[in-house]
Amino acid sequence: xxxxxxxxxxxxxxxxVEWPQEIDEYILKDVLLFxxxxxDLDDKLILQINTxxxxxxxxxxxxxxxVNDEILTLKSHYINRKVVKKPIxxxxxxxxxxxxxxxxxxxxxxxxxxxxxxxxxxRHSQPVYTVFFIGFLPGFLYLGGLGEQLHFPRKKSPRxxxxxxxxxxxxxxxxxxxxxxxxxxxxxxxxxxxxxxPKKKEPCFAKAGDKIQFVxxxxxxxxxxxxxxxxxxxxxxxxxIDD
Amino acid sequence: MIExxxxxxxxxxxxxxxxxxxEFGVPMSGxxxxxxxxxxxxxxxxxxxxxxxxxxxxxxxxxxxxxxAICISGADMNAKLxxxxxxxxxxxxxxxxxxxxxxxxxxxxxxxxxxxxxxxxEEQIGSLSMYKGITANYRLVKGDVLPILKTNNYAGxxxxxxxxxxxxxxxxELEVFNGPEFDKLDDNQQQKLFNTAFSISKDSxxxxxxxxxxxxxxxxxxxxxxxxxxxxxxxxxxxxxxxxRDCQTTGGYPRVLQLTxxxxxxxxxxxxxxxxxxxxxx
Numbered sequence: 104x105x106x107x108x109x110x111x112x113x114x115x116x117x118x119x120v121e122w123p124q125e126i127d128e129y130i131l132k133d134v135l136l137f138x139x140x141x142x143d144l145d146d147k148l149i150l151q152i153n154t155x156x157x158x159x160x161x162x163x164x165x166x167x168x169x170v171n172d173e174i175l176t177l178k179s180h181y182i183n184r185k186v187v188k189k190p191i192x193x194x195x196x197x198x199x200x201x202x203x204x205x206x207x208x209x210x211x212x213x214x215x216x217x218x219x220x221x222x223x224x225x226r227h228s229q230p231v232y233t234v235f236f237i238g239f240l241p242g243f244l245y246l247g248g249l250g251e252q253l254h255f256p257r258k259k260s261p262r263x264x265x266x267x268x269x270x271x272x273x274x275x276x277x278x279x280x281x282x283x284x285x286x287x288x289x290x291x292x293x294x295x296x297x298x299x300x301p302k303k304k305e306p307c308f309a310k311a312g313d314k315i316q317f318v319x320x321x322x323x324x325x326x327x328x329x330x331x332x333x334x335x336x337x338x339x340x341x342x343x344i345d346d
Numbered sequence: 347m348i349e350x351x352x353x354x355x356x357x358x359x360x361x362x363x364x365x366x367x368x369e370f371g372v373p374m375s376g377x378x379x380x381x382x383x384x385x386x387x388x389x390x391x392x393x394x395x396x397x398x399x400x401x402x403x404x405x406x407x408x409x410x411x412x413x414x415a416i417c418i419s420g421a422d423m424n425a426k427l428x429x430x431x432x433x434x435x436x437x438x439x440x441x442x443x444x445x446x447x448x449x450x451x452x453x454x455x456x457x458x459x460x461x462x463x464x465x466x467x468e469e470q471i472g473s474l475s476m477y478k479g480i481t482a483n484y485r486l487v488k489g490d491v492l493p494i495l496k497t498n499n500y501a502g503x504x505x506x507x508x509x510x511x512x513x514x515x516x517x518x519e520l521e522v523f524n525g526p527e528f529d530k531l532d533d534n535q536q537q538k539l540f541n542t543a544f545s546i547s548k549d550s551x552x553x554x555x556x557x558x559x560x561x562x563x564x565x566x567x568x569x570x571x572x573x574x575x576x577x578x579x580x581x582x583x584x585x586x587x588x589x590x591r592d593c594q595t596t597g598g599y600p601r602v603l604q605l606t607x608x609x610x611x612x613x614x615x616x617x618x619x620x621x622x623x624x625x626x627x628x
Contacts, residue, residue, distance in 0.1 A: 112523060114574055114604050119526055124569055153368045153572050155596050160572040162365075237371040238570065238596030241479060245570065245596075281371075282479045299370070301470045301480045307370045 106133055108181065110174040115166045116150075118173060120181075122157035126247060130157050131235055135312050140184040141177075154311055155236045156245070192346035194231065194314040195339050197279070197294050199270050200325040201227075205293035212255055212272070212289060226250050227270075227277065227291065228317040234309050242281035242299025242307045246315060249277045261287035268293045270317065292317075295328040296339055308339060312346075347411040348461070350490040354448060356402040356551075357486040358476040359467050362395040367471050368595045374575060375475035376591050378456050378552060378614035380607070381514060382420030386460035389417045389437060389508065391500065396464035397474040399486075401457045403617065405448020406486065408459075410440045415462045415500040421454025421515075421615060435508045437500065454515045454615040463495030477592060513612075518543070518620070520609040521627040525578060527600035530565055538562075539602065543621040544586065552592040555613060560584035565600045573597045576605035588613065 106122050113119040120137070122130045138152050138159055153160045167173050201224045203209060213220050232246040239245075249272065257273045262285065265271070269280040271288035280286060281298035294317075300306055309315065318340075320328070331337035350357070360383070363376025377383040377400055384394040399406075405423040417437050418425050425432040426447045432438055440446070448457060470480050478484040486492075528536070544557035563584040572595065573579070579587045579599035588605065589597070590613075605613065606627055616622060 111526060113526070114523065114576060115607055117574065119572065121526070121571075126569060151366050151368065153595065155571045156569050158571045160574070162574075236596070237369060239371065239594055241371045241373075243371050299479070305370075306367065306372065306471060311369065 105182065106130070108178075110177060112167070112170045113160060116164075117160055117162045118167070118170065118177065120159040120161070120177065124157060126156050126235070128233060128247065131233065131247075131312065134159055135190075136186060137181055137184050139186045139190060141180060143187050144180070155238065190310075190312065192312055192314065192344050193309070193341050194316060194344045195309055195341045196316050196318050197296055197339065198320040198324065198328055199228070199292040199294045199317045200320050200322055201270075201292040202322050202325075204322070205266075205269070206291045208258075208271075208289035209291050212253075212291065215255070216252070218252070223253065223291065224319055226253055227272075228319050230316075232277070232315040232317075234311055234313045234315060236311045237307060237309075240281055240284055240299075241301075244278055244298070244307075244309055244315065246277055249275060251275075253277070255289050257287040258289065261285050262290075265290060266293060268295060268298075270294055293325070295325055295332060296337075297332065308341075314344065314346075348465075348492045348494055349409045349411060350406055350486050350488055350492070351409055351445070352407040353486060353488055354401040354406040355404045357406050358400055358484065358552075359397050359465050359486070359492070360400045360475045361397040361464075361473055363475050363591065364471050364473045364480075371595055372471060372480065373477060373592050373594060375473065375477050375552075377458065378591050379420055379458070379611045381611040382454075382456070382615070383458045383460070385435060385508070385510070386417045386419035386458045387464075389419070389435060390415060390460050390462055392460060392462070392464055396460065397467065398461075399459040399465065399492075401448060401459070403455060404450050405457050405459075407448070408446045410442060410444045410446070411491075412442050412494075412496055413440060414494060414497065415439050416446070417460045418448075419458045419460070419510075421457040422452040423457040424449040424452060425457075435510060439500070451617070455617045456614055461494045462500055463497050466493040466495060515612075515615050517612065518622050519625045520613060520622050521606045522578070522603040522609065522624045523606070523627055525601035525603045526571075527565065527568060527580075528602050530600065531602060532564075535561060535563075540624055540626065543623050545621050546616055546618050548618045550618060552590055554590055554593060555588040557586050557588075561586060567598045568600055570596050570598045571601075573601060574604070576607070576610045577601050578603040578605065590614070 232248040265286040270292040273288035360377040547556040
C-alpha cells in the first residue's frame with residue numbers, strides 16, 4: 104500500500120517527506136522501508152537520512168539546485184521502494200528496578216489510578232514496546248506500546264534533575280533517561296544499562312524498528328548489573344525476532 | 347599546548363560538528379558561525395572544518411607553550427598578543443610563552459581563534475565539538491591545557507589582512523524558508539512574522555535563540571518530528587525559538603520558519619537586544 108506523502112523543501116540542503124499525522128506501526132515500517140531503500144541506492148549526494156514517527160528528512164551534501172526535480176526523483180524511488188537486505192529486528196530485555204528508592208512517582212500514580220503498585224509494574228513490564236526513533240537526548244528511545252491504563256499526564260512543573268537511567272511515564276509515552284537531565288515525566292523505576300556510549304561505533308544498542316521489553320529486577324540484581332557494567336562483563340539480553 | 351589563564355563568557359572547542367549520528371539522537375553541534383570559522387582557518391591554510399576555539403561576547407586569556415601561528419576571525423574582541431594589538435583576519439606568529447588576551451566584543455558576538463594545524467583535543471563520534479554528555483567537558487575552564495600541533499610551518503604573508511563583509515555583522519534581515527507548519531498560521535500571524543522587528547532575548551545560547559516579542563499562537567503541538575539548526579519553532583506560549591547548532595534532533599512544536607545557512611551564521615553574531623527581521627528567500 105502506498106501512503107499519500109507530502110514532500111517539501113526544508114532547508115537549502117534538505118527535503119522533508121511526511122506521512123499521515125498518526126502514530127502507527129504500519130507508518131513506521133513504511134518510513135523505515137523508504138529510508139533503507141534510499142540508503143541501498145548508495146547515492147553519494149545524500150549525506151544522511153533522519154526519521155521520526157511519520158517523517159523522513161533527507162540531507163544532501165550540498166545545496167539542492169532544483170528542488171522539484173529532486174522531489175520527482177524521490178517520488179519515483181518511493182513507488183519502487185524495496186530493500187535488498189532487510190535490517191534485523193532485535194528484541195532487547197532491559198532490566199528495571201521498580202523499588203520505591205527509584206520509583207519516585209509510583210505512590211502518586213497508584214493513588215491517582217487506584218491501582219496497586221505491583222499491578223503498575225506488571226502492566227509496565229508486560230508489553231513489547233517498539234522503538235519509533237531516537238531523539239530528545241542522545242540515546243533517548245521514543246517507545247510505542249504503553250497500555251492506556253498507564254497513561255499519566257506530565258508533571259506541571261518539571262524536575263530540575265532526573266537521574267540517569269530513570270524509567271518514566273509522560274502522557275501516553277514511556278522511556279528511559281539516558282543521562283541526567285531536567286524532565287517532566289513521572290519516574291517509576293531505574294535501569295542500570297547504558298543507553299548511550301559515545302566511545303562505541305554504534306553509540307546506542309537499539310535502532311528505530313527494534314523492540315524493547317522491561318524486566319523487573321530486585322535491588323540486589325540491579326547492583327550486581329551495575330558492577331558487571333563497571334567491569335565490562337555485562338551485555339543486554341536480546342534475541343533476533345522475525346518481525 | 348595552549349593554557350587557559352582566564353575564561354571568557356562561554357568558550358568551547360568546535361569544528362563542523364557531528365553528521366550521521368542524528369539517528370541516535372546526537373546533536374550536530376559545531377561552530378555557530380561557519381563563515382567566520384572558515385575564514386580564520388582558510389587564512390591560516392587549514393582545512394575549513396579544522397577545530398577552532400569559539401568564544402562568546404567576552405573572550406578568554408591564553409598562554410602559548412610552544413610556537414605556532416594564529417588567526418582570529420568573527421567578532422572583534424580587542425585581541426592583544428602580549429602588548430601588541432591584533433587585527434582580525436590576519437596571521438600572527440606566536441612564540442613560546444606569549445600571552446593572548448581576548449576582551450569584550452567591539453562588534454559581533456562570537457570570536458574564532460584558529461591555530462596552525464588546529465586544536466587537537468578529545469575527539470568523540472567523529473568530532474572535537476564539545477557537548478555535554480558526549481565530550482568530557484562541554485566548555486573550557488581555567489587551567490585547561492589544549493593540545494595543538496607542534497608546527498610553525500606557515501609560509502604565507504603575515505602582513506596582509508582581508509576586508510570582510512560588514513553586513514555579516516550588521517544587516518538585520520535574515521533570510522528564511524517557510525517551515526512545514528507555516529501554512530497553518532492565519533494571514534495575520536504570517537504577516538506579523540515578516541513585519542515585526544524581533545529583539546534577541548538574553549535567554550539565547552548555542553542551543554536556541556529566543557526573542558522578546560511573542561506571537562499569538564493558536565496552533566496545536568505536532569506529533570514529534572524532525573528539526574535542524576535554523577528551525578524556528580512556535581511554542582504554546584507564543585515564544586519563537588530559533589534552534590541553533592547544539593539543538594536536539596527532534597521536536598514537537600510547530601516549525602514556522604527555517605533560517606538559511608547564511609542566516610544561522612549571521613544570527614550567531616547578533617548580541618542580546620539587537621533587532622532582526624525575517625525575509626522570505628526567493
